[in-house]
Amino acid sequence: MITLTDIGYAYPDAEHFALEKVDLHVEHGEILGVVGASGAGKTTLAKIIAGFIPHVDGGELTGTVVVDGADVAELSLSDAVSKVGLVIQNPFNQISGAKYTVRDEIAFGLENLGVPREEMVERVAAAADLLRISHLMDSSPYALSGGQQQLVAIASMVVLRTPVLVMDEPTSQLDPAGTRMVFDVLSALRDAGSTIVVLEHKVELLREHCDRVAVIAGETIVAVGEPREILADERMPEWGIGATRFTEAARAAAGRGVVAGGGTLPVSLDEAVAFFQEDVPA
Amino acid sequence: MSGVDLRFDDVHFAYPSGTQALRGVSLAIGAGERVAIVGQNGAGKTTLVRHLNRIFVPTSGTVTVGDRSTAGSTIAEMAALVGYVFQNPDEQIFARTVISDVMFGPKNLGCDEAESRDRALAALTTVGLAEHADAHPHQLSLSERKRVALAGVLAMRTPVLVLDEPTTGQDARGVEMISRVVAEVSAEGRTVVAITHDMDFCAEQFERVVVMTQGEVRADAAPEEVFAQREVIDAARVEPPQLMRLAAQLGWGSRPRTVDAFVDAAAGERAR
Numbered sequence A: 001m002i003t004l005t006d007i008g009y010a011y012p013d014a015e016h017f018a019l020e021k022v023d024l025h026v027e028h029g030e031i032l033g034v035v036g037a038s039g040a041g042k043t044t045l046a047k048i049i050a051g052f053i054p055h056v057d058g059g060e061l062t063g064t065v066v067v068d069g070a071d072v073a074e075l076s077l078s079d080a081v082s083k084v085g086l087v088i089q090n091p092f093n094q095i096s097g098a099k100y101t102v103r104d105e106i107a108f109g110l111e112n113l114g115v116p117r118e119e120m121v122e123r124v125a126a127a128a129d130l131l132r133i134s135h136l137m138d139s140s141p142y143a144l145s146g147g148q149q150q151l152v153a154i155a156s157m158v159v160l161r162t163p164v165l166v167m168d169e170p171t172s173q174l175d176p177a178g179t180r181m182v183f184d185v186l187s188a189l190r191d192a193g194s195t196i197v198v199l200e201h202k203v204e205l206l207r208e209h210c211d212r213v214a215v216i217a218g219e220t221i222v223a224v225g226e227p228r229e230i231l232a233d234e235r236m237p238e239w240g241i242g243a244t245r246f247t248e249a250a251r252a253a254a255g256r257g258v259v260a261g262g263g264t265l266p267v268s269l270d271e272a273v274a275f276f277q278e279d280v281p282a
Numbered sequence B: 001m002s003g004v005d006l007r008f009d010d011v012h013f014a015y016p017s018g019t020q021a022l023r024g025v026s027l028a029i030g031a032g033e034r035v036a037i038v039g040q041n042g043a044g045k046t047t048l049v050r051h052l053n054r055i056f057v058p059t060s061g062t063v064t065v066g067d068r069s070t071a072g073s074t075i076a077e078m079a080a081l082v083g084y085v086f087q088n089p090d091e092q093i094f095a096r097t098v099i100s101d102v103m104f105g106p107k108n109l110g111c112d113e114a115e116s117r118d119r120a121l122a123a124l125t126t127v128g129l130a131e132h133a134d135a136h137p138h139q140l141s142l143s144e145r146k147r148v149a150l151a152g153v154l155a156m157r158t159p160v161l162v163l164d165e166p167t168t169g170q171d172a173r174g175v176e177m178i179s180r181v182v183a184e185v186s187a188e189g190r191t192v193v194a195i196t197h198d199m200d201f202c203a204e205q206f207e208r209v210v211v212m213t214q215g216e217v218r219a220d221a222a223p224e225e226v227f228a229q230r231e232v233i234d235a236a237r238v239e240p241p242q243l244m245r246l247a248a249q250l251g252w253g254s255r256p257r258t259v260d261a262f263v264d265a266a267a268g269e270r271a272r
Helices: A042-050 A077-083 A102-113 A117-130 A146-158 A176-191 A203-209 A227-231 A245-255 A269-279 B045-049 B075-081 B098-108 B113-126 B142-154 B172-187 B199-205 B230-235 B242-249 B259-271
Strands: A002-010 A019-026 A031-036 A060-067 A084-087 A164-168 A195-199 A212-217 A220-225 B006-014 B020-029 B034-039 B060-065 B082-085 B160-164 B191-195 B208-213 B216-221
Touching (some): A002 A042, A019 A042, A031 A176, A031 A203, A031 A227, A042 A060, A042 A084, A042 A195, A077 A084, A084 A146, A102 A117, A146 A176, A176 A203, A203 A227, A212 A227, A220 A227, A245 B242, A245 B259, A269 B242, B006 B045, B020 B045, B034 B045, B045 B160, B045 B191, B075 B082, B075 B098, B098 B142, B113 B142, B113 B172, B142 B172, B160 B172, B172 B191, B172 B199, B199 B242, B208 B230, B242 B259
Parallel strands (some): A031 A212, A084 A164, B034 B208, B160 B191
Antiparallel strands (some): A212 A220, B006 B020, B006 B060, B208 B216
């Protein structure tokens, strides 16, 4: 569904590449998690997949980006936008500022696409229901809390029903229950056929929901693979990524000789329970 | 620099739209305490802390910082006492260079140019951004801008530091840096109040957790006690930190707040 080949990119006037030698393939109907330290190039990758680079940000992009069979560089921005919905990192900046109610804010993209009114009403209601913000429909987007604004920003993209969704830290403002709800929504969208790329620091949730995980470090992708293998990798600190406390506790317990250790360390709660139950009979 | 006491006495607050955001909050925080505020989105956490530097004054009830009622003070007077780091750094940062943005606070407190620069550079060093002093803030990433906003408040050296979602969008090193700031500010005896959705950060760095739901304080205790109250946790849409969830799942009686404490507990269980 998404194929990046030998991508290199430098922002306008930048002296260094923001990304270099990036090859990445994302299958139709999978959730790919992307992790990396701040500044490693995650947001740049998101904008490249969505066509915001080079269409909006300019700069020099080399290599090819193919999404849903089309070369993104050759698409107009409006055609690129119809293939990829991008939820940007700061939800406060995603809210259009042009609308007075949450309902109109979610409908904004559909209005621009010229979707008929009846269909628009149905799709806006469905997206709000999915993100559990139906009770906020008549509120001003600016009267909402940070987390509520983030759910509105996500709903504004989900409503477009693009084949690909790219989400740049979509749960940064959310309470833990809201975070789990958004990841459940991503899994449901994937199961319904969407292809999703999610950039996140919340490793526990990535382990639970992603089909594969990619790591960006030093301006390129240094590892892609099965979530547990990647997220329990001992190079995680080197890559600037925080492991879960489950992984840290298992590693520390093995280091102190409290457990035997060995094998792949746990990343999720279930894996940690299995790891410690085998070694530490209660 | 030592901290000051903070008091909320039966504070109610309604936004002009009519939304009742606080419904009778009473809370006393002692000088030098480290308190985390957790709870669901829209529970009133940000509204509550914005009363501390008089961005808001209560519709009824009183907020006291040290011996001053906020309602009887000016915003400038409160800003000298309470440093508030916004959730969204773009609401806070306005200058054309990082250094001038961070110098703005100390200058407003009456520091001269040299003193303001010294304080700003020290604060930028603390948050790991000294080398970006001359950059335009918008050349920095969101997580870096968040740390610029933090530096701007640290440079004011206020007795009270209020952090609104400080670890959001930070990577492992960023979270570590913010944890260090909290520990250092607290070691100086200053009062630290932080809103957070990061329960691991909350358990590791804070000695007291205030849980809010629908504009009210629902629980107020040490992390071990708060996270043992299933009903409160569910109502507030939060969850216990990872290590406490793991210990509970393993059927251990202990509720470890740190990896070291967890490994100690594991060693104890093994010895039984």
